[in-house]
Amino acid sequence: MPELPEVETTRRGVREAIVGHAVTAFDLREPRLRWPVESRLVRELVGQHIHDVRRRAKYLLIDLDRGSLIAHLGMSGSLRVMPSGSPRLLHDHYDLVLDSGQCLRFNDPRRFGSLHWCTGPVEEHPLLVKLGPEPLEDGLTAELLASRARRRKAAVKLFLMDQHVVVGVGNIYASEALFRAGVRPRRAAGRIKPTEWQRIVESIRQVLGEAIHQGGTTLRDYVNADGTPGYFRQKLFVYERAGEPCRRCRTPIRHLVQGQRSTYFCPVCQQ
DNA sequence: ATGGGCACCTGGCTGC
DNA sequence: TGCAGCCAGGTGCCCA
Numbered sequence: 209m210p211e212l213p214e215v216e217t218t219r220r221g222v223r224e225a226i227v228g229h230a231v232t233a234f235d236l237r238e239p240r241l242r243w244p245v246e247s248r249l250v251r252e253l254v255g256q257h258i259h260d261v262r263r264r265a266k267y268l269l270i271d272l273d274r275g276s277l278i279a280h281l282g283m284s285g286s287l288r289v290m291p292s293g294s295p296r297l298l299h300d301h302y303d304l305v306l307d308s309g310q311c312l313r314f315n316d317p318r319r320f321g322s323l324h325w326c327t328g329p330v331e332e333h334p335l336l337v338k339l340g341p342e343p344l345e346d347g348l349t350a351e352l353l354a355s356r357a358r359r360r361k362a363a364v365k366l367f368l369m370d371q372h373v374v375v376g377v378g379n380i381y382a383s384e385a386l387f388r389a390g391v392r393p394r395r396a397a398g399r400i401k402p403t404e405w406q407r408i409v410e411s412i413r414q415v416l417g418e419a420i421h422q423g424g425t426t427l428r429d430y431v432n433a434d435g436t437p438g439y440f441r442q443k444l445f446v447y448e449r450a451g452e453p454c455r456r457c458r459t460p461i462r463h464l465v466q467g468q469r470s471t472y473f474c475p476v477c478q479q
Numbered sequence: 480a481t482g483g484g485c486a487c488c489t490g491g492c493t494g495c
Numbered sequence: 496t497g498c499a500g501c502c503a504g505g506t507g508c509c510c511a
Contacts, residue, residue, distance in 0.1 A: 240488095242487070242488095282487095282488090283488090284488090284489080284490090299489085316488095316489095317488080317489050317490065318487085318488045318489050318490085319487080319488055319489080320487070320488065359481095360481075360482095361481080361482080362481075362482065362483095366482090428490090428491085429490090467482095467483075467484085468483095468484075468485090
């Protein structure tokens with residue numbers, strides 16, 4: 209999935225094609241996603257116009273006349289815009305069919321993605337209300353991370369992946385940001401120094417920004433709204449590079465497991 | 480409150 | 496060739 213850059217790339221890719229159009233049908237073929245998709249949406253959405261496509265954390269928010277769709281891509285999901293008659297592939301779970309003749313189609317082999325309908329203020333939805341600040345906005349500061357990390361023993365990599373601390377940093381970009389900041393992933397969050405938090409914040413911004421610029425990272429199944437892959441993979445310093453030489457110092461990159469997820473780091477560049 | 484582990488799924492790859 | 500086992504861009508929930 210889709211970490212923040214992939215979701216943002218999807219947002220930018222679908223926005224222009226769908227904003228201003230009306231929904232003529234919601235074709236729900238597989239409601240069994242992470243949470244069951246409400247079948248009443250099949251009727252509810254028809255006739256409503258799309259006003260905007262926004263992003264909060266890794267959620268896409270599609271604003272319509274009477275509420276917002278909250279879409280998550282899970283680990284293996286993608287949203288694409290295509291002609292509404294396009295042949296269906298395995299795992300194409302729903303289509304939002306528009307009066308333009310196009311549709312927004314969701315494909316997700318693992319079905320960890322989700323789709324909710326929210327009337328009322330979307331930022332108060334239970335899924336969104338407790339999320340941390342957006343990393344590319346002013347809310348994320350070194351001081352905030354330092355204060356949230358006080359007395360916390362959790363490894364800094366897991367701390368950065370906690371969406372209640374800061375949103376959008378997933379497994380790839382957590383390793384990448386810590387490499388750029390020169391910080392070892394297993395250090396306790398509570399023992400990171402202020403100058404290091406500063407470097408971590410700058411690194412998160414840098415790596416997410418560059419990844420968005422490259423259209424995200426495609427490892428396996430992720431594709432953008434137009435079906436093309438992201439090109440940031442070639443720019444990764446450590447992720448999935450165990451045993452290969454560090455791009456800075458040539459020391460072999462190391463692999464370890466934290467919270468049942470793979471972590472990669474350079475034992476020389478990161479202290 | 481915090482931390483650790485499990486669960487939800489399918490598919491691709493590896494090694495016997 | 497077949498199949499078991501392991502791994503994969505996430506995250507809510509349950510338990511200590």
